[in-house]
Amino acid sequence: MKDLLIMKKLEKSAYYLEIVLTILVAIAIAIGLIDIVKYFLLIFNTGPEGSYVVFKNFLAHTLLLVVGIELMLMLLSHSTSAILELVLYLIARKMLIYGDTMLDLVLGTIAIAGVFAIQKYLEPKKDFVARDEHVYSASTRLEKILEETGADIPSSKGHTLGGLVCNLAEEACVPVSEGTIFESGGLNIKVVTVKDGVIEKVMITKDEEDEEGEDKVDNAETKKGKDNENWHY
Numbered sequence: 001m002k003d004l005l006i007m008k009k010l011e012k013s014a015y016y017l018e019i020v021l022t023i024l025v026a027i028a029i030a031i032g033l034i035d036i037v038k039y040f041l042l043i044f045n046t047g048p049e050g051s052y053v054v055f056k057n058f059l060a061h062t063l064l065l066v067v068g069i070e071l072m073l074m075l076l077s078h079s080t081s082a083i084l085e086l087v088l089y090l091i092a093r094k095m096l097i098y099g100d101t102m103l104d105l106v107l108g109t110i111a112i113a114g115v116f117a118i119q120k121y122l123e124p125k126k127d128f129v130a131r132d133e134h135v136y137s138a139s140t141r142l143e144k145i146l147e148e149t150g151a152d153i154p155s156s157k158g159h160t161l162g163g164l165v166c167n168l169a170e171e172a173c174v175p176v177s178e179g180t181i182f183e184s185g186g187l188n189i190k191v192v193t194v195k196d197g198v199i200e201k202v203m204i205t206k207d208e209e210d211e212e213g214e215d216k217v218d219n220a221e222t223k224k225g226k227d228n229e230n231w232h233y
Helices: 002-045 048-077 080-098 102-122 142-149 161-172 208-232
Strands: 135-137 181-184 187-195 198-206
Touching (some): 142 161, 161 181, 161 187, 161 198
Antiparallel strands (some): 135 198
């Protein structure tokens, strides 16, 4: 019991540290924007013979800020897509700024193709960053949940999964607590973890009745197809 309490405290501390790091990265990016303005002035005042190096440094600095933004999104969402996008921008920056030989370009192209392959064949099947199946972070974008489940939930219900739960709880006039289950768009939405009044983990499962209905339709269509085959025979 004591070890479990320590683990929960460590997990909570790690969560707040990530928030602090995200804020610090955002401040650093805002400061870095000032250097972009300075680069504009430097490019304008530099002659043709030295503009190539200056512009290359400008692109390197700009792409580094973009990588910082993607890092913020990764820390906030903890999603596979955010990690892959971060890796993609890192590869693109490496190719554009430091790719001097054909081998660098070929390896970079292969790496980008690998990222696209992961997005196409692995990510839609299962979010391999998630610890438990059907359990998502409350900061997960609602759009991502709708794409994975095919549920019909209005976007006005919330931008994130946690926002959706809060809106559903407000509509039902019930407090948000661990174990509370809501239904919306054919989904069962269960609050798994709440700490200090903040929703952290949510479990998403499809409505059993909808799944059974789909199975019945599939079975009926299969049976109908077999009957047609027997009739033609």
